Amino acid sequence: MPLQITGALGDPDLIRLPWETPLADWPQQYLVDLPRGISRHVVRFARLSGKVYAIKEISERYAKREYQLLWDLARLDAPAVAPVAYVTGREDDLDAALITRHLQxxxxxxxxMSGTLxxxxxxxxxxxxxxxxxxxxLNGFYWGDCSLSNTLFRRDAGAFAAYLVDAETGEMHPMISEGQRLGDIDVAxxxxxxxxxxxEAGGLLHPSIDPMDTAEDIVTRYHRLWDEITQSEIIEEVDWHRVEQRIRRLNLLGFDVAEMMVRRKVGTGRLIVRPKVVDAxxxxxxxLRLTGLDVEENQARRLLNDLDGFRVAKGLRHEEEAIVAHRWLAEVFQPTVAAIPAELRGKLEPAQLFHEILDHRWYLSERAGADVGLAAAVTSYVENVLVHKPDERALLPEEPGELPPPPDEPDKPGELAPPPEEPARQGR
Structure with missing residues (x-):
């Protein structure tokens, strides 16, 4: 059977990789060293045309299956790595390979977690x-092997966003059953x-963190979030503001209510309200609709707070939202990012840079007792914070074997604690 690469190939050079050689023996010239989790399969990162691909050696059956599952998740806009292709027909009966796009x-x-968590x-x-x-x-996906090893974490303002990176044991259903859901949580x-x-055994865990408490905590957090999203709520007919409160709570958890199912309870004057379709x-x-900026959820929330503050500060309350957003993008966001020296701009994503500058401005303004302005905040942030940060852009060490350091925590001593979310200050 001849070598065959199936998928949405964006880089023709993929075919030129040494597929006739076991992945573990690939020459270093094709590879780049990046942090990776524990895997039962051989996994390597290859750099081609400035892009990085994760390549996993796996049996042909599971390569095809995982490729399809990742495409199903991508169509549902679920947080997972993007599939690129799978490779079959390698020489000497070598296993197939699954290619995914490395998540920057x-x-x-x-x-x-190592060392300082x-x-x-x-x-x-x-x-x-x-x-x-x-x-x-909610998308009907049963993971079957949820673990920290199968998850990637990415900065999202002051929090983190999690992405599925291994769907090998997954199953896609129109709707997940209660047994599948609870079984998935038990595996997790x-x-x-x-x-x-x-x-803990490797001395990499903070002494205050208990492994059993942590495992039980994730189950508790999951059930609390699931119940908030899916449970029915009985209300009086005249008490509709509770419906609005429910929607607001879901929004704060990062979910939007696309549809509400409302039915009257027989023999009473009350209604049962349940969010029927939710999305993140x-x-x-x-x-994204207003500015074209495609960022993480918490970053988007913070940027929108600043946009709303800009609207008030400029007296644009009655102007169309799209026009205000265009002005904010041109007058605030883009000039702020452009003010960062080019050699430092790649350390963080633009949205994360802007978020941290807003934090820094809040900190300086609190200390000064008055708004210091965005320009002063940018200068101070660059000189006192950004220059000391590691490069979080997982693009590629200059020398083979050089690993990018793990990111600093945003609220370590010497950095800034995130302020409470509030509308941006007037005056820029």
């Missing part, structure tokens, strides 16, 4: 994993407990 600015849990940061990681599980289950509990014990990314979609 992401890190496996070991790179995030504090309990507050762990809470944000667990929240991100709970949201990922809920989103997958077992896997996470084992991974935390492994970190309420703020993300609004920002």
């Amino acid at each position: 600015y992401s890190l496996p849990y070991r790179a995030v 504090r309990p507050d940061t762990l809470n944000r990681l667990l929240d991100a994993l709970a949201v990922l599980l809920v989103r997958l289950h 509990h077992t896997n996470i407990f084992g991974e935390m014990l492994d970190l 990314g309420h703020h993300q979609r609004r920002l």
